[in-house]
Amino acid sequence: MTTSRIFKTVDLFAGPGGLAEGFSSLKEAGRAVFDIALSVEKEPSAFRTLRLRAFTRQFRRIPDAYYSFIAGDISREELIAAHPAEWKAAEDETAMLELGTDEAREEIDQRLKSIRAEAGDDTVLIGGPPCQAYSLVGRARNRGNLAYDPAADHRHFLYQEYIRILDRLRPAAFVMENVKGILSSKVAGEGIFEKVLADLRNAGGTSGQYTILPLVCDGKGKHGDYVIRSELYGIPQRRHRVILLGIRSDRLTGHPDQVNRRLASSMTACSVADVLGNMPKLRSGLSRQPDSESAWRSAVIDAFGAAARACRESALDELGEVASALMDHRETLTEAEEALPRSDRRVTAVRDNWLSAWLVDEQLHVLPNHETRGHMTTDLARYAFAATFAECHARSPKADEYPRGLAPDHRSWESGKFADRFRVQLWNEPSTTITSHISKDGHYFIHPDPLQCRSLTVREAARLQTFPDNYFFEGNRTEQYVQVGNAVPPLLAHQIAKIVHGVLVPSSTS
Numbered sequence: 095m096t097t098s099r100i101f102k103t104v105d106l107f108a109g110p111g112g113l114a115e116g117f118s119s120l121k122e123a124g125r126a127v128f129d130i131a132l133s134v135e136k137e138p139s140a141f142r143t144l145r146l147r148a149f150t151r152q153f154r155r156i157p158d159a160y161y162s163f164i165a166g167d168i169s170r171e172e173l174i175a176a177h178p179a180e181w182k183a184a185e186d187e188t189a190m191l192e193l194g195t196d197e198a199r200e201e202i203d204q205r206l207k208s209i210r211a212e213a214g215d216d217t218v219l220i221g222g223p224p225c226q227a228y229s230l231v232g233r234a235r236n237r238g239n240l241a242y243d244p245a246a247d248h249r250h251f252l253y254q255e256y257i258r259i260l261d262r263l264r265p266a267a268f269v270m271e272n273v274k275g276i277l278s279s280k281v282a283g284e285g286i287f288e289k290v291l292a293d294l295r296n297a298g299g300t301s302g303q304y305t306i307l308p309l310v311c312d313g314k315g316k317h318g319d320y321v322i323r324s325e326l327y328g329i330p331q332r333r334h335r336v337i338l339l340g341i342r343s344d345r346l347t348g349h350p351d352q353v354n355r356r357l358a359s360s361m362t363a364c365s366v367a368d369v370l371g372n373m374p375k376l377r378s379g380l381s382r383q384p385d386s387e388s389a390w391r392s393a394v395i396d397a398f399g400a401a402a403r404a405c406r407e408s409a410l411d412e413l414g415e416v417a418s419a420l421m422d423h424r425e426t427l428t429e430a431e432e433a434l435p436r437s438d439r440r441v442t443a444v445r446d447n448w449l450s451a452w453l454v455d456e457q458l459h460v461l462p463n464h465e466t467r468g469h470m471t472t473d474l475a476r477y478a479f480a481a482t483f484a485e486c487h488a489r490s491p492k493a494d495e496y497p498r499g500l501a502p503d504h505r506s507w508e509s510g511k512f513a514d515r516f517r518v519q520l521w522n523e524p525s526t527t528i529t530s531h532i533s534k535d536g537h538y539f540i541h542p543d544p545l546q547c548r549s550l551t552v553r554e555a556a557r558l559q560t561f562p563d564n565y566f567f568e569g570n571r572t573e574q575y576v577q578v579g580n581a582v583p584p585l586l587a588h589q590i591a592k593i594v595h596g597v598l599v600p601s602s603t604s
Contacts, residue, residue, distance in 0.1 A: 116587020
């Protein structure tokens with residue numbers, strides 16, 4: 095009979111730990127199939143999040159002290175004092191290092207040596223180099239910088255550190271994630287992606303050391319089978335990323351074309367409403383001026399009125415219905431007995447059963463990271479218009495559909511380059527990609543309920559990313575948004591982990 099195996103797993107460029115969360119959640123006989131032996135992240139707030147999550151993995155049942163900590167009832171020092179051995183294990187599992195530096199190489203190489211000595215061939219490498227240099231938006235910005243030299247941008251070549259570690263660890267499998275832009279990115283006329291594939295396949299200087307298996311089929315384009323469209327696999331978000339699964343060639347059974355490694359498409363798409371629809375209603379705050387419930391009520395009532403007037407002054411016929419809806423909402427806000435709160439930490443249900451089983455924790459009594467940010471009063475009118483337009487037309491308005499009175503003072507507004515500068519997430523569809531840009535202003539992530547007139551909270555973004563509700567994000571709100579936007583959806587990572595486990599050949603039998 096084949097023995098059950100535990101794979102020591104190394105997570106590079108870990109961020110807050112989305113990949114590790116998905117892999118570590120795969121269990122057999124109550125034990126994690128993928129035991130996270132080392133997670134590496136350089137950004138301090140993401141690292142604190144990563145270490146705290148590593149702490150929770152030391153328990154079969156998360157202790158009450160953790161829930162008290164994320165509720166703000168006890169300090170970090172009190173949490174550590176309650177479970178010092180488990181905190182020490184989390185410290186041993188995580189490292190705040192900048193990959194590619196001499197300091198990081200020295201420490202990581204020692205750790206890899208120990209991991210390999212303990213686990214032998216039963217190791218897995220996961221992670222993805224930072225994606226800014228590959229992203230289409232990042233490349234557009236770089237083109238505007240006359241001093242930018244892609245050949246000198248270290249972010250293009252951080253994957254080489256991933257490959258160096260791949261060579262050192264020689265894992266049974268690896269998973270590497272990046273943005274779609276890597277498929278078309280070039281340096282000195284040479285396609286980056288072809289070089290990445292060749293380097294991964296030949297890691298360690300041996301031709302064909304690794305076989306790279308696509309996780310989907312029937313993808314569009316030359317390398318379409320490497321692009322994962324998250325909304326097809328039960329994730330309530332349209333997130334399209336390149337994910338490479340490499341299996342050491344001596345661990346494969348049969349021809350690669352016959353290996354069962356395809357993600358199973360979900361029968362129905364999960365929507366924004368499935369995860370956010372039951373959450374308590376919140377108001378935004380007011381930025382650059384004193385904020386209070388009465389001040390917000392006055393500002394938002396004025397915003398709906400201004401948006402309605404701008405619609406009526408427009409020559410666009412389709413805005414007549416929007417103007418009427420805006421005035422209806424204005425009346426609702428005027429007649430409301432009290433304004434909405436900015437924070438409501440009640441734990442709420444998730445409509446989709448599969449997502450509910452993944453996201454909801456019955457032990458959780460306070461929902462963390464769920465407070466709104468402030469918005470300028472001029473943006474409140476645009477948010478009111480955009481969300482009401484989406485309510486009427488089941489889509490987010492483009493720049494040329496905004497009435498002139500609501501157009502922002504942006505040089506590029508009428509250029510067509512940022513036609514969806516203000517974008518509403520629609521109730522009955524998966525969200526658009528949650529990115530780190532959500533930390534900037536929230537304009538791309540407007541809540542679908544017009545009466546809330548705001549952008550998404552960190553917790554709402556985290557739910558769309560499928561982080562469990564008990565996943566606590568450290569740092570200030572901006573840092574929390576960045577962590578969520580940069581992560582791999584844990585529930586997608588869990589599905590990939592199942593495939594990796596199914597493909598790997600046990601190194602011994604009994």
